[in-house]
Amino acid sequence: MLEQIHEFFRCFVTQQPSDAPISSQPQTTPDYVRWFRQAAPYINLHRGKTFVLMFGGEALLTENFQHIIHDIALLHALGIRLVLVHGARPQINENLQQLQIETPFLQHRRITTRQALPAVLNAVGSIRLQIEALLSMGVANSPMFGARIDVVSGNFVTAKPYGIRDGVDFQLTGEVRSIDVEAMQRNLANENIIVLGPTGYSTTGEVFNLRAEEVATRVASDLHADKLIFLGEQKGVIDHQGHFIRELMAKDAQQFLQHMVDQSSENYLHLSGAVQACQNGVSRCHLISYHLDGALLGELFTRDGTGTLVSDLRFEEVRQANIHDVGGLLRLLRPLEEQGILVYRSRERLENEIEHFAVIERDGTILACAALYPIPTSGNELKSAEIACVAVHPEYRKSNRGAQVLAFLQQRAQRQNIKVLYLLTTHTGHWFMEQGFSKVGIEQLPAARQAFYNFQRNSHVYQKMI
Known part of the structure; x- marks a missing residue:
């Protein structure tokens, strides 16, 4: 080619x-x-x-x-x-x-x-x-x-x-x-x-x-x-x-x-x-x-x-989330959840899943976050994971912080020998395409993830090989 x-x-x-x-x-x-x-x-x-x-x-x-x-x-x-x-x-x-x-x-x-x-x-x-x-x-x-x-x-x-x-x-x-x-x-x-x-x-x-x-x-x-x-x-x-x-x-x-x-x-x-x-x-x-x-x-x-x-992406600004970040994550995510852009996550769920999150924090404020969830695979399916809960503080959405935290998680996925990243979104598909994702059909999702697909939200599916 x-x-x-x-x-x-x-x-x-x-x-x-x-x-x-x-x-x-x-x-x-x-x-x-x-x-x-x-x-x-x-x-x-x-x-x-x-x-x-x-x-x-x-x-x-x-x-x-x-x-x-x-x-x-x-x-x-x-x-x-x-x-x-x-x-x-x-x-x-x-x-x-x-x-x-x-x-x-x-x-x-x-x-x-x-x-x-x-x-x-x-x-x-x-x-x-x-x-x-x-x-x-x-x-x-x-x-x-x-x-x-x-x-x-x-x-x-x-x-x-x-x-x-x-x-x-x-x-x-x-x-x-x-x-x-x-x-x-x-x-x-x-x-x-x-x-x-x-x-x-x-x-x-x-x-x-x-x-x-x-x-x-x-x-x-x-x-x-x-x-x-x-x-x-x-x-x-x-x-x-x-x-x-x-x-x-x-x-x-x-x-x-x-x-x-x-x-x-x-x-x-x-x-x-x-x-x-x-x-x-x-x-x-x-x-x-x-x-x-x-x-x-x-x-x-x-x-x-x-x-x-x-x-030159400055990864010193991106770090693994910890339990002390839950309050800041809630403040960042709630407005997007109320608009229907993100799926609702309770405080208890965030606390239980905090190890999946990466954040950019400055002076005690969470400016951006995203999560990486491994997807169970079977048969000939490639090892894969889902990128979820990508959010940026409204005052910083013109910066590259969303791309930074996304790239940070991609590096983590590569270290875990993950070959395919998936994400589901209802609003920001074009931005993810700019980050190297391609739109695919629901049938492209691994079987374990298809089983939990929410047809009521009707999210578009995006895929990236890494």
Whole structure:
């Protein structure tokens, strides 16, 4: 399906016909149409937003990199403001090997000597030219046909020496001092794609070798970018048991980093960059694979994505409910129960079921709540649970607190190996669809839950696979 999405989107943006007429592909056309309709909200959501994309020099050596460039052009055509940050480690290593120059590493960072600097600049300059050339392609019958893209690069990054660490002078290895945000914003407003390499310039005219991951993280933070996207070898974060992690909160990702042994690994650098960016105001960071054709489109325009999402949702505000919260829950829930939006719950019932609830509390007031009830299953039914009693204080309904407490319970469900979430609602179906739920029939409910369905309320049923 991802390949179909990829080809369809390319054909749509460039207004080029696919290789075969639509009439000869009746079995795939409905999939294209259905996916395009599902992608429409994301297209509208991303238009005018600023995304920073970072990929290492390894990505340029893959056969899929040309497809990545095509998809970058596609994002540009959809009105997304783009900053590309590239690395150059393998290209620098190759240049140094040809010159028979060795550069030691300390603290997982290259010590850049003056002798080695020309090899660094040659690699970075060659990559920049390669990217600019690929973004300038206009060959007929290619995804780039008719795509006019202006690419700019320059001295947007001011650097400073990394200095002397543990008695060792890192010489021309540096770190980011500042970003020329005003100049970058001006170029982005003019619909230019900005390309940055792992180099920066000092106020004295020196050039420093930087980590591309640090450049990308700082640029995204200072620009207040909407997304920071890392393209790496892996499709995202893999835990110690080999399981792929689809979503991580920034604070959970920070704890995950503490257990990663190799702090020089690409995955460590990407995840730590995502955590830092989230802490500095970038709401969403993505880790995806540069090997998977169409991974960028799948991550941005499908509900489940293709990689790992690191979010800045502040889960320190969300906690497990306790018996002392019952009074606050009653005050929050009663008005909604009186309106018939929620099912009535007595104080005794709330006390008995309090372990199922999560709440957001501030200064003694419950601002939001929701409950997770496991559903008994049998036979071939997937392990499932019901989300219930989602409520937000009237003064805070324009905030994201409902989404926060819902995501908190989804994380709990995943830890319990629950595969499907259900919910029943009479009023707020559209909001739940925005949170990734899909409307289904009553018959989709597990048998144990169907038996207690209240036909008098006639609630709509929504489902989410997790």
